[in-house]
Amino acid sequence: MAGALRIIVLGSAAGGGFPQWNCFCPNCRLAWEGDPRVRPRTQSSLAISADGNRWLLLNASPDLRQQIYANSCLHPRGAARQTPIAGVFLTNGDVDHLAGLLTLREQQAFTIYGSASLLDQTKHGAFGVLNPDLVRRLPVALEAQIDMGLGFTIRPFAVPGKVPLYLEGESVEIGAATDTTVGVEIDCDARRAIVIPGCADVTDDVLRRVEGADVLFFDGTTFTDDEMLRMGLSQKTAWRMGHCAIDGERGSLARFADSKIRRRVYTHINNSNPILLEDSPERAKVEAAGWIVAHDGLEIAL
């Protein structure tokens, strides 16, 4: 058997991070004040490696420079210009998953994987700093199992979602399963990890996909569908933002209750979510159901 497949949570917060720059909601207020019951969290990203030397990033968050600094396995070593980061796989085009590509400038070769339309967005404007002579863009079709050359494969699959905010038109379709929002299946020998950072609905297709996984990282954006409305933070429900709430009849907690999954982790957690508060009843409820609430630096080894 090969060595462990390591998955490190670089950032566990949803877009904006925790605390969010302009937010003074009850959770953020505690975070600004340094209350030990809430841990600050950077924006959504994972690092994956089968040998501990070369790493694939799953999404590139705006906080990527800070995340690299905080994780010594991602530090350069041994040469004037070097990086253990072999590539970045993008699951959607939201700013919290895309903007970190701007950190990966400075004449370094690596590969960006994603849908063809998503890769197209990495070529324009300021993203043009990623010199195409060095930075390879490799389009990946839905359901194609790609050997990353790192000892594991990745297969993207469509989940219910929506286009990024900055691409929304007059009307926006929510919940279609297309290549604008994907989950990924990571396979390494007989081990299987599933990562779904954004998902508008836990459909039967999603349930079938996660069945038997060694670990599931799932969209933990909000606890209830209307929490941002109730708190006066937004006029949008979680569904309108392309996310499935944790609680409620159609929530992810209930939908995955009977799934056979060895470890289940909520990540991409919005600052409004009460599970961020370590002594909240909501936190107790998800933990009692066997979920881990991700924090930056959490490592799962399979």
Added chain:
Amino acid sequence: MAGALRIIVLGSAAGGGFPQWNCFCPNCRLAWEGDPRVRPRTQSSLAISADGNRWLLLNASPDLRQQIYANSCLHPRGAARQTPIAGVFLTNGDVDHLAGLLTLREQQAFTIYGSASLLDQTKHGAFGVLNPDLVRRLPVALEAQIDMGLGFTIRPFAVPGKVPLYLEGESVEIGAATDTTVGVEIDCDARRAIVIPGCADVTDDVLRRVEGADVLFFDGTTFTDDEMLRMGLSQKTAWRMGHCAIDGERGSLARFADSKIRRRVYTHINNSNPILLEDSPERAKVEAAGWIVAHDGLEIAL
């Protein structure tokens, strides 16, 4: 007399920051190892306020979220969504001065100031998250003195520079004084600060502009023009990147030697620059000439 004009260095490093994600040059190596003789630094940005409550950012670095977290004067307070940041003034379109605008999303009103062509770049692709119904873009002509509504005025002036890397064509003109690279003069009652984060040459025009200033923040990218070449980090001189070296006959140290400036500060310092090492002869040389080497969090009050 009004209260102090406060200028806080949010980030004092050039593009890439210090240490840089993919750099293992002698300085970066020490920084990755946590050597106390080098302080890590985030990317170039200043915050300016005349009342301590409302702040103007001079440039928005990719590290802005981390910089806000590190400076309590920029934390929101008192309302569900709030910020002490009233606006951002852009001096050029390089990624290290522009990418932080992506952090300032989440439905918050503020104003972006800059040249018309620069503001145009803040409207496309992912930057479209900055909703024009909330985020005002205010073009500022060279030499126009703009009242920021914050107790001080800003006047941009052209300095020798070049277009951002991602806008370079087959050939690129270096050293033209146009609105693609500007310095700014900040006036508050009788006090005057000059900030020039990028400048390819200290011309006589530049010397005239800084004469008599209470403080000058100036481009400290490299110590010698060819240091990145010699270290095998780049094939470009400082001049080719649109920056004037500190040392040498035409360097900023010699050119400003006879200028009457009350305080002079090097900022926008590249990871290759030996002044980052606190016990280096180069650091001693600039300090002996009366220069302060900026670090994150440095505050100058006038």
